[in-house]
Amino acid sequence: MSEAALATALTACAAGAVLAMVWPSGAGARRLSLASACAGCSAALVAAITVLQGSLSWTWRSEALLQPLGGVSLRVDPLGAFFLLIVAVTGAPASLYALGYLRHLDGQVRGRAVHALFNVFLAGMCVVPLADNVATFLFAWEVMALSSYLLVVSDPEQEGAAAAGLWYAVMTHAGFLALLAAFVLLGQGGPLEFPAMRAGAATLPPASQGVVVLLLLAAFGSKAGLVPLHVWLPRAHPAAPSHVSALMSGAMVKLGVYGTIRVLFDLMPPLSPWWGGAVLALGVATALTGVLYSVAEPHLKRVLAYSTVENIGLIFVGLGFALLMRAYGNGVLAAMGLVVALLHTLNHAVFKTLLFLAAGAVIHGARTSSLEGLGGLIKRMPHTAVLCLVGVLALAAVPPLNGFTSEWLTFQLLVAGARYTEPALAIVLPLALAAVALVAGLAAVSAVRLFGIAFLALPRTDSARDAHEAPAIMRAAMLLPAAGCIVLGLIPTLAVAQLTAVVSDLGLPMGQLDTGFALVLPLVGSQLWPIAIAALLGAGAVVAAAVAQTSRGPVRTDTTWNCGRIAQSPRQEYTAAAFAEPLKRVFTGFYRPTHEVSLDVHPVSPYFVRGITLRADFAPWMEQTLYTPLIRAARWVSGQAGRLQTGSIHLYLAFLPGALLVLLLIARWIR
Amino acid sequence: MTPIVLAVTECLCLAIAAPAVVGYVRWLKARLQGRRGADFLQPYRDLRKTFAKGMIIADTTSWIFHLTPCVVVASTVAAAALVPVISASQPGDQLGDLFALMALLILGTIFLALGGLDPGTAFGGMGSSREMTVAALTEPTLAIAILSLALTAGSTSLGTITNTLLTTPANAIGPGHALALAAFLIAMLAETGRLPVDNPATHLELTMIHEAMILEYSGPYLALLEWAAALKLTLLLTLASNLFVPWGIATSLSAGALALGLAAVLAKLALLATLLAVLETRVAKLRLFRVPELLAVSFTLALLAATSSFFTR
8 A cells, every 4th residue: 555655646746747847828837737746746645644654664775776886775764754744744734725826837838847847856856755876865965956947946036035045055065975975884894785884883993983973973963954054044035935844844854853863863773871962952043043033133034944953953962962872871761852843843844834835825926025014914815824823823933833742742751851960961951941942932932033023013114015815726735734733732732643653663652642532641750731731721702802892982983092192104014033033132242143234314404414324134153154264165175276277278178087096995995 | 520620710719819819919018018009809990990991903914913912812821721729639740841831931021022012112112122132031040940840840830739739748848849849939030020130110211111011002902912011920920839839738639638738838938928028028129230240149049950960869
């Protein structure tokens, strides 16, 4: 059953890619290719659920495909199936959404290319979590990276798309090289098949074990967006079309998480606690960096991209915790950490898909992507507003939505760990808990700012005033992840039950976690019953509304109280920048704001000011300290290498035997 | 069944008593400042009057403006349902724990902030921005205070924390307990918008936080919001009394124990409310940008509490 479903999924994506290129009419190509992408995702969903339900695993091998690299080998196990599920639940709404979103590209070659690449991208992401040898993994990884790169640069009108694409391409390929090196070291000269590597990893000398972990963290961290390798994320996400941003943020960066789990928890034996601590610290740093920038960023999709960085950080907090506990030999807590990380991966995939799709609808409808130009959209785009509100509440981690359950579990995790009798943990875990709590609070600020500035009050520009609601198909597509946020929020045990299979398949003992509708944690003696909380909230709200209705007082609508001014204008509203100002002051050491004030004065006297211009920005100190020297070095090296290019054909011919000689020497040395 | 009936009764009692707590604090403050002051029932009269008045809805608002008072009331009542008041038998523990309570309060804060942004006035935005900032910076302190309670009690559920402290009173002697209580009380002042973080008695534009957000509300909506704010203060005071000093709370369902529990909680509430009134008379409001320093103090206290409870256990 799962074999057939998976084959259907990959075939549908391939068919979608071909149809997009060859179907005679542009509209038909769009409909057919995206419908087959959607069908592919549904089939992948069926495959994933079948495997998870039955705790199955099966392998498939073909020597003929990718023959020079050692053949294709696939293994479907619960962990892979869970990430396949994430790709499917993100991909299905994204492809439905694109049906309406990309209508304006009908008849253009670019439209066909985008649809075809979208299918290829999906197929690549479906294969990555199933790969069972290095060749398959790297091939699928590269298909995913290249197709998403082309999608990022697909819109020539998008400002800065080329630069964003360059950042993305460089980061992802640096990551690819690190990955290759790590796999070669991990393979220790043997066959580069995962089962053989799993068997041989225990004999890896400690020094190269450390190098492997570092390389892997760099490789998967650059895909997932761990600080300081996150720099491509806020650039590439806004440049890509919104359904692609949703897919990148919802599924692709999660495959970095997948890779980390596959290698650190499956292929490699338990590591020293230091690594767990390092991953935990990286997670905390990533979460804080992401959320602080997401609070202050004016660009709608960049707010969401930074919030993805934040959530990846929270996922890595769970992973680091699990690594720590695995190192200390506490399997139950390690399993709990992994479950929490995976649950948050799924929850974030669902609500971030919703938010990126909603952001796309906003940009589509209001033709501006800066929060400072939006406002009042709740009246022009009522349905999108409701759907977006569900997404931001999930983002803010408040009950009864899905963001809250994984946040709650993260808190429980850290409390349970802090009770563990290990002095280092008594200091580290309370600090991590404080950081996670701060992140949760700041995420709420970011959520309020995003929704409040974009959707409430008066429109700040003409284009926001004339915004139009998204087409029905786009709204229907957003309804899917919105329903997911609510269902996963009300019944988290639905997902937790699946995760039990994943974790026990990785050899970690699973404590009791799920009983019916409530999340019960016997370990820390606390429990959460989201449906009952939701019922209580609903009942309270209804009663409050009914009570308000019983008042006999007259209700009238009138102009806003105005302190004696003549008329209310959007210029009096709080802006996105003003909203974040108190936090910018509190965290001024992090933001390093730059201010530039220029006065335009009357020629008669400097006391007659005609206009003041203020430019406020942040110093991008992470880029400046880390990347600027690297870029300068790369420039210098390429400048030096350019000297070889003399134009003399004799010299070029001399290079050939020279290169051959060097290669022969290297080959001899390796032997 | 009886514990559930009792829990619902407790929640209703909190809801009904809330304005009286606010009235008492106001009366005592007035006395301390040399004024006669209205008696503690005045907030009930105010609420009745506000409730019967008409409403003016700003024409720039949307349905969020109407939804806000309902969600704020609902989230505060749901949070109140989790708090042990008279009896330590806690059916609310099945719903959620202290972290859930924190999240419910944040839900209310988020909607208050959205309601403040909805009319599009500068004051509303100012209040929302400040309220969210203070709420975000208070979170770490609350989380660590919860942690230090959980470290000794072994759980984050409210009932377990109360009962563990009752059975092993030695837990309350260590420095961790007092530090956590101090941290919690400072965080509570910030959460409920009391001095020195926010002044509940002011309508001075540049210093308002909570009042700025609800400036556009009138009539029944304003009454609901005022009442929810009073309930939030009362529930956090009750929480402080019953989590940190649970003695007197009823451990059985006999009439005598319940009466004693009621008397104990009233006494503790009166004590804390008196302290609050004295504090509010003694200190001046902090500048907004000094508030993070206060919260940092409270955070440090909480962190010390958490680490010390590790070393003393």
